[in-house]
Amino acid sequence: MSLDQPAIDLSPRVSDEVRKTTCYMCACRCGINVHMKDGKVAYIEGNKDHPVNKGVLCAKGSAGIMQHNAPSRLRAPLKRVGERGSGEYEEISWEEALTLATEWLAPIRANAPEKLAFFTGRDQSQSFTSLWAQGFGTPNYAAHGGFCSVNMAAAGIYTMGGAFWEFGQPDWDRTKMVMIFGVAEDHDSNPIKMGIGRAKARGAKIVGVNPIRTGYNAVADDWVGITPGTDGLFILSMIHCLMKAGKIDLDYLARFTNASVLINEDPKSDQRGQFLRDDQGQPLVIDRATGKLAPWNGVGVEPDLSKTHRAKGITHRPAFHLMAEKYMSDDYAPEAVADRCGLTPARIRQMAAELARVAFDEAITVDQPWTDFRGKHHDRMIGRPVSFHAMRGISAHSNGFQTCRALHVLQIILGSVETPGGMRFKPPYPKPATAHPKPHGKVTPGQALDGPHLGYVHGPEDLLLDENDQPKRIDKAYSWENPMSAHGLMHMVISNAHAGTPYKIDTLFMYMANMSWNSSMNTGGVMKMLTDKDEDGEYVIPRIIYSDAYSSEMIAYADLILPDTTYLERHDCISLLDRPICEADAVADAIRWPVVEPDRDVRGFQSVLCELGARLGLPGFVNEDGSQKYADYADYITHHIRRPGIGPLAGFRLGENGKMQGGRGDVNEAQLDNYISNGGFWMEHVPAECSYYKPFNAAYQDWAVKLGFYDVVQPYIFQIYCEPLRKFQAAAEGIGTRQPPEHLRDQIKATMDPLPIWYAPFEDSSVDPDEYPIHALTQRPMAMYHSWGTQNAWLRQIHGHNPLYLPTAIWEQHGFAEGDWAKVTSAHGSIVVPVAHQASLNAHTIWTWNAIGKRKGAWALDTDASEANKGFLLNHLIHELLPPKGDGLRWANSDPITGQAAWFDLRVKIEKTRETNEAKPAMPPLKSPVPQGPETLVWKVGT
Numbered sequence: 050m051s052l053d054q055p056a057i058d059l060s061p062r063v064s065d066e067v068r069k070t071t072c073y074m075c076a077c078r079c080g081i082n083v084h085m086k087d088g089k090v091a092y093i094e095g096n097k098d099h100p101v102n103k104g105v106l107c108a109k110g111s112a113g114i115m116q117h118n119a120p121s122r123l124r125a126p127l128k129r130v131g132e133r134g135s136g137e138y139e140e141i142s143w144e145e146a147l148t149l150a151t152e153w154l155a156p157i158r159a160n161a162p163e164k165l166a167f168f169t170g171r172d173q174s175q176s177f178t179s180l181w182a183q184g185f186g187t188p189n190y191a192a193h194g195g196f197c198s199v200n201m202a203a204a205g206i207y208t209m210g211g212a213f214w215e216f217g218q219p220d221w222d223r224t225k226m227v228m229i230f231g232v233a234e235d236h237d238s239n240p241i242k243m244g245i246g247r248a249k250a251r252g253a254k255i256v257g258v259n260p261i262r263t264g265y266n267a268v269a270d271d272w273v274g275i276t277p278g279t280d281g282l283f284i285l286s287m288i289h290c291l292m293k294a295g296k297i298d299l300d301y302l303a304r305f306t307n308a309s310v311l312i313n314e315d316p317k318s319d320q321r322g323q324f325l326r327d328d329q330g331q332p333l334v335i336d337r338a339t340g341k342l343a344p345w346n347g348v349g350v351e352p353d354l355s356k357t358h359r360a361k362g363i364t365h366r367p368a369f370h371l372m373a374e375k376y377m378s379d380d381y382a383p384e385a386v387a388d389r390c391g392l393t394p395a396r397i398r399q400m401a402a403e404l405a406r407v408a409f410d411e412a413i414t415v416d417q418p419w420t421d422f423r424g425k426h427h428d429r430m431i432g433r434p435v436s437f438h439a440m441r442g443i444s445a446h447s448n449g450f451q452t453c454r455a456l457h458v459l460q461i462i463l464g465s466v467e468t469p470g471g472m473r474f475k476p477p478y479p480k481p482a483t484a485h486p487k488p489h490g491k492v493t494p495g496q497a498l499d500g501p502h503l504g505y506v507h508g509p510e511d512l513l514l515d516e517n518d519q520p521k522r523i524d525k526a527y528s529w530e531n532p533m534s535a536h537g538l539m540h541m542v543i544s545n546a547h548a549g550t551p552y553k554i555d556t557l558f559m560y561m562a563n564m565s566w567n568s569s570m571n572t573g574g575v576m577k578m579l580t581d582k583d584e585d586g587e588y589v590i591p592r593i594i595y596s597d598a599y600s601s602e603m604i605a606y607a608d609l610i611l612p613d614t615t616y617l618e619r620h621d622c623i624s625l626l627d628r629p630i631c632e633a634d635a636v637a638d639a640i641r642w643p644v645v646e647p648d649r650d651v652r653g654f655q656s657v658l659c660e661l662g663a664r665l666g667l668p669g670f671v672n673e674d675g676s677q678k679y680a681d682y683a684d685y686i687t688h689h690i691r692r693p694g695i696g697p698l699a700g701f702r703l704g705e706n707g708k709m710q711g712g713r714g715d716v717n718e719a720q721l722d723n724y725i726s727n728g729g730f731w732m733e734h735v736p737a738e739c740s741y742y743k744p745f746n747a748a749y750q751d752w753a754v755k756l757g758f759y760d761v762v763q764p765y766i767f768q769i770y771c772e773p774l775r776k777f778q779a780a781a782e783g784i785g786t787r788q789p790p791e792h793l794r795d796q797i798k799a800t801m802d803p804l805p806i807w808y809a810p811f812e813d814s815s816v817d818p819d820e821y822p823i824h825a826l827t828q829r830p831m832a833m834y835h836s837w838g839t840q841n842a843w844l845r846q847i848h849g850h851n852p853l854y855l856p857t858a859i860w861e862q863h864g865f866a867e868g869d870w871a872k873v874t875s876a877h878g879s880i881v882v883p884v885a886h887q888a889s890l891n892a893h894t895i896w897t898w899n900a901i902g903k904r905k906g907a908w909a910l911d912t913d914a915s916e917a918n919k920g921f922l923l924n925h926l927i928h929e930l931l932p933p934k935g936d937g938l939r940w941a942n943s944d945p946i947t948g949q950a951a952w953f954d955l956r957v958k959i960e961k962t963r964e965t966n967e968a969k970p971a972m973p974p975l976k977s978p979v980p981q982g983p984e985t986l987v988w989k990v991g992t
């Protein structure tokens with residue numbers, strides 16, 4: 050009997066051509082193969098050769114096709130013709146748009162450049178946008194790190210020269226235990242998924258520390274459901290247990306950290322708490338071989354952790370003594386802290402014991418000789434195979450900087466940073482704080498700023514204060530309020546500009562920052578600030594220029610809109626000067642390029658800045674004859690020289706005799722073509738002898754200079770004891786000429802401890818914890834990175850709205866049932882939202898997915914869309930300032946050291962409500978400059 054089966058082509062030709070570029074559906078920057086048919090995008094798959102994702106593609110990445118074709122895409126430049134917020138616009142030409150922008154900006158530059166505040170959101174071209182702002186001359190530039198994760202980044206740089214994600218990662222192939230703290234699924238998404246998969250396949254244990262058990266925490270082998278804001282206490286208690294048990298790597302601490310550096314102990318000395326230094330300014334240790342003082346980096350020096358030094362009546366002790374005193378005290382005993390953390394003492398001891406067992410009883414070695422910066426030869430590399438990863442969950446608190454520092458110190462005392470099986474840096478990191486620039490803020494009308502805006506301060510002398518000790522920046526970064534604000538404070542710009550403190554501005558220029566919705570605390574308040582008028586009937590913030598690819602909630606509040614392209618229509622460079630795509634074993638960078646041409650009158654924002662910069666005559670953007678220097682962003686990427694031999698892209702540069710090389714080299718006119726032919730990226734492997742111990746490894750230092758990460762070798766030791774923090778603390782004690790204002794002295798003294806400490810989140814003392822007993826959090830879902838995701842026709846099917854998840858105890862206490870709604874109230878406001886039950890939650894924590902709720906009328910969605918009716922934002926409950934305390938001041942709802950927005954300090958109360966038809970507050974619909982999308986999104990590619 051013959052089978053009569055239809056002939057099916059099981060491998061139809063899906064594309065005529067594959068174009069390889071870089072995904073931008075989230076910030077991970079995976080390599081993608083874009084399949085083209087008849088000149089249109091047919092589908093997207095992962096690039097198997099790419100260092101970041103090795104072919105893996107997530108739901109977001111494959112849904113890029115819907116992002117590229119989204120009905121909400123802006124179509125042409127727009128000029129506001131109605132009142133701000135009305136959504137009344139007229140389309141104008143690019144010539145009109147650029148003329149208008151130039152007319153607005155040129156007088157500001159000529160007279161008072163600080164009156165321009167230029168801030169960018171999820172921008173991946175910060176080394177370029179900052180150059181533009183520097184050329185303009187305004188001190189008011191930053192990207193979104195201040196409300197994202199600056200605590201993690203800054204604590205990492207100040208302590209070890211880098212933290213996680215772009216800076217470092219667990220040694221996934223050798224680690225035996227990975228602890229993740231406060232990691233949701235948005236940052237470093239595919240690499241973590243792949244890493245966890247590989248580690249688990251080898252039998253490594255994954256431990257998730259998070260109040261919420263979803264995503265990575267759901268697949269973890271063990272889950273610690275900690276109370277929000279107490280991670281630092283838990284970590285310091287584990288440090289207590291490890292130090293008491295003697296389970297710390299003393300050799301590593303002595304050689305590679307400043308635990309051995311001598312600290313002035315004289316209570317009467319102006320230098321108390323600071324390092325003892327030699328005439329060259331180098332911190333001193335005691336050499337075990339000689340028993341004498343020696344510079345930390347002296348050839349052959351063997352630093353001692355125990356001996357003290359007394360001279361001229363002053364005792365100097367190694368920082369290790371101070372660590373032992375602080376962390377072995379009963380204050381950090383598990384019995385003293387467990388309750389506060391929502392854990393038991395036994396649980397803390399168990400976690401510490403497990404770390405110790407894996408680090409020391411299961412130590413590994415790699416037979417790779419290496420030589421350290423003191424010239425000592427080591428015949429192998431010893432690994433402590435415990436590793437850590439952390440993200441916003443521990444950093445978005447008012448104690449986040451010190452919590453992140455505590456986590457780094459935990460890794461360091463175990464000897465598990467830059468050793469096999471531990472945490473590994475990704476080139477061009479590690480880079481200590483001293484290798485970064487200091488912040489600059491000197492304004493000269495008509496001229497460029499005196500240097501880069503953002504950097505790392507090393508004491509009060511580096512603060513950006515004017516002659517009256519007032520902040521030079523509109524966001525008050527690098528002021529006494531937040532001295533180490535390495536990423537600026539984007540979340541304070543509109544609030545400060547509206548209040549006119551420290552001064553009023555003329556123009557707010559923003560890129561990809563949805564400030565009137567999910568990118569602001571106090572969302573309703575921000576909308577009001579953007580539309581408020583003064584007594585003369587003029588807007589308090591006189592002009593707003595905004596660039597975005599989509600009709601977001603922010604569009605209605607701009608006066609001039611510069612429409613950006615989608616990520617498949619543009620050039621980008623993911624640069625070593627910025628946030629590169631490197632792996633621990635390889636240095637790498639990448640590009641995006643227009644795999645499709647825009648079908649609308651839109652332009653890549655960076656190309657627009659090239660032209661606007663030329664029209665304004667900004668240094669770096671014009672030739673000597675005044676003509677435009679870079680035709681567009683692609684031209685800049687190819688031709689810009691940052692330092693001799695160093696450009697935005699490190700790959701395919703020209704060496705001697707025109708030979709292609711990576712790292713340093715001359716401009717290569719064909720560089721972008723070379724990237725395209727290579728799959729959109731460039732990569733060079735780290736040599737084997739440089740694989741670990743990078744900050745201390747002489748071979749790595751030489752390789753880093755050869756590649757251009759820095760110009761001279763600069764080995765360093767980890768800064769467990771952070772002297773810059775001590776200098777600020779000393780100022781608050783009255784030492785030095787630059788003094789903080791009286792009202793900030795106590796806060797600086799209490800929080801800027803040079804050794805990591807824990808203090809309660811500020812909201813705990815600003816609101817009554819009995820009245821607001823519940824912690825409220827948000828997380829980004831794995832399927833959506835930004836508010837962009839909520840318009841995506843495919844991704845909306847995964848998350849159409851975002852219930853508020855309640856733990857069993859709260860669910861039962863209030864008698865909630867499926868389908869119920871709740872009123873949630875903070876000290877700042879109330880929301881009405883649908884609820885759902887989740888058992889795997891800290892008992893005092895409620896939470897929801899972030900950025901799913903939409904304002905009606907935005908993103909070309911139907912006003913009946915579930916996102917705009919059942920979806921909601923927690924942001925309405927959070928204010929950028931803490932509630933009044935009766936001292937006449939409103940304190941910032943931020944980390945007092947870095948200024949990071951303390952989103953996760955929020956406390957609320959909850960009650961059942963009968964209002965069940967619409968999430969509240971329900972803002973009136975926005976009028977969008979683009980029409981609502983069709984009921985069904987359909988198009989055909991090919992025949």
Ligand code: SF4
Pocket residue numbers: 072073074075076077078079102105106107108109110111238239
């Ligand atoms: S993880 Fe991010 S960059 Fe990678 S495929 Fe998914 S959306 Fe794209």
